[in-house]
Amino acid sequence: MARNYKKRKKQRWLNFLLSLSSFFLILVAADKLNIISGWAQIITESSLLRILLYPLLICFVLLISGMIFRGVLWLKYRAETWKDCDCLELPVISVVMPAFNEEKAIARAIESVLSSDYPEDRIELICVNDGSLDNTGKILQQLKRKYPRNLKIIDLRKNQGKRKALYQGIKQSKGEIIITTDADSQVQRRALKNLILPLLKDARVGAVAGKVAVLNERKNLMTRMLAAQYSLSFDFGRAYQSVYGGVVCCPGALSAFRRPALDKVLRTWVRQKFLRVPCNHGEDRSLTNLILKKGYLVKYQSNAVVYTRVPEKLGQVNRMYLRWTRSSVRESWLFARYLLMSEKKKYYLLPAVDFFFQLMLHPLHLMLVGLLIYSFLIRPEFIFPQLLFLVILASGLSINNLKTLKNLRFLYTIPQALFTFFFQWWLVPYAVITVRDQNWLTK
Template sequence: MRTAASTLPLHPTGRHRAERRGFNLKKMQVVDLTLKILVPAMLLVFFMISLHYGSLDGYLQLLSRRSYAAFIPALGAAYTLALLLFQIVRTVLWGLYRPYALPAGELPKVTVIIPAYNEGEMVEKAISAVVASDYPHDKLEVICIDDGSKDDTWHYIQRAAGRFPHLIKAVQFPHNRGKKAGLYAGFTQGQGEIFVTIDSDSVISHDTLRQVVAPMMQDAKVGAVAGNVKVYNRHQSLLGKMLAVRFVLSFDFLRASQSRYGGVTCTPGALSAYRRAAVLPHVDAWLNQTFLGAPCQHSEDRALTNFVLRAGYYSVYQRTAIVHTLVPETYTGLCKMYLRWERGNVRESFVQLGYLFTNYRKKDRLLPIVDFFMTQIEFPLTYLFLGLLLGSIVVYPLVFIKFLAALGVISAIYMIYYLVLEKDLDFIYGVIYSYYAFFFLQWIYPYAFLTVRNRHWLTR
């Protein structure tokens, strides 16, 4: 149905923007069709070359030279086998995963917390989606915090609050204090039994609030729930399409498998829910957390998940609680986002190690330990084998083609998870992302590790 607003004539600037969006959409459709033809053809070429030049005599001679320590190939084989076995375990857990059904009975009081900084009109879309959801308004409270924005974010928050004064509480900081401070204000001022945190660049689905509270209504041990994060600007850029596939694999496959033993390691900022009793005793320690003498200002979601887990609660994933969030559309923006995430992962992995071997909960402690160590050894071994690969290419250049073929085949197999969930041909962008990540993103983790004390938000 067309609204009255849709019948109004466009301002020239708005018309030009609409024309540009239409042109970009047509261009992306052409690129989409081209890539869905070229990428399979490229993989076939790599595979055929590898078969044609199938002899590895030169490479075997290389491995036999004294310059190569004998333990490296053995280490690679052992790690590959362990990774394969654990991937099978994860696949079984993922296959057994089922979303929590919403139980009958009265819904709990929910406080939705939306911190915003320089978000502009997007914050109003985030707020409007919450208000338009099917959660009963008498059980809903929305707190939106303007974290000292320098643009017109406060105007859009006030406009939304003016439309729904009975639902929305608007808070404005006089200067930028950081996302943690914004969330802290929501946690300490909110009256809900459950807190739901949503990023100001994210839009939830109509039934998301009901879905995200369902696990905590079913199981008193659940203290935190991770939502299902999808890409809002998926069709605006090639990077958006790649990240859309990447998010399905990282946010669904990984978290669904972790959810089976209540050990989701990160409940994402884009959409998460927390039991009031699980977070309020720890919000002061969380707000004032330090690492190596520096305040922890980013990766607040991973940090809060650690506090909840360490307190003995379970963290789970709810596939049916859907949120669409904006992602970077440039290489620079992507690197900044990943750097922030990886610095947080490095820091919070040390925090997690501090309680993994304690009796922080009565059961379900083994698989989180296995998951932790399989994840942690992935990075150092990856860079060890990368050095081995580079050395091999110098002596036996054909190894490079064989590697490209293997990378494509392995990533294509990995896309089976995506096909089962999404059932569309965009899995091709997952294969492209594998090459993109290998050639352009390998530096992220070591640099994040070396600069873990860096407190800059980067995307601001």
């Protein structure tokens, strides 16, 4: 026990030093390359741009403050483990898996769930065939003969969308805990047990997010970049949010929900409309939002891992991010309204602070892209220092991934960050304009 404590303490200090070194690396680079003074000079030379000086400085200060705030929380994160918890009784769980045209992946997905280390007599897998047009239905019937006790199939004649398919599966489930996963994903053997542990240990927890990793990571540069992005999003983003119990999105690929928490929000969730338009995508973020509003905590388990396939081409990636951004715009607006109108504001202080920092990222992103383009037009010699600073900034961010990836794969965070900065700045403005569009885009 003492040895493990010393090991954890040593690891915590190592993580702290890595984060601190990346922070100072960015500050030193900004000073040596005269980034701040160069930007200030460019802005002050133009009477039109002069009004951007103080907003830019404010956003930059808030960005640094947000990095520190999140970094401190991240260093406190620890996943729950089964050590000293063997006395806890494992409940009956229901795994709900919607499927639409997944003939190539559905068998592996089902095998991964039913070959996990969860007791066979306490798990049911409900696969909802959402009007598939390929051989998904036939494959499901074959698997039903192999797993007659544990596999239940629901066939929907017409494609109704992921949200309604999940709803049908949840309604017919029997477990005390509901787990959602995707038909193109594969769960690790111990993922299910690790995922439900926070629900067993703390009655205040209403939902738990699992860790999504990339199954086809080695396919090309794009998939490697997405793997780095997923790692940062989960092992940093959801990890620090888990410290205060405010994880904002339980991914559809692997999440667990307490049944009483689901029962309180299920009907509202499946009937959700925004600007009078029925909501089709963003079902995971929406469900998490509703559970948070009911006063439950939402946690993250980094040791509950699921592998999922990601898009391999640029067009597919952009369409995926656009769908996510549209639902993020919608749910962020709804969450902001709730934070402002809630009578229990003191309980939502940390989520509100984090939400505020998150809002500052998009205006800063747009201002920096605009400033970079403008500086290229009037001071071409200043472009190289700015590009070098962006590379150093991306390198500093990549150090956070070193904690979890623990090999040279963390370096793919650098091209991913640069790709986001230069080629995805348009996502938020376009998503705001087209937020009513509910097209899935990647199916």
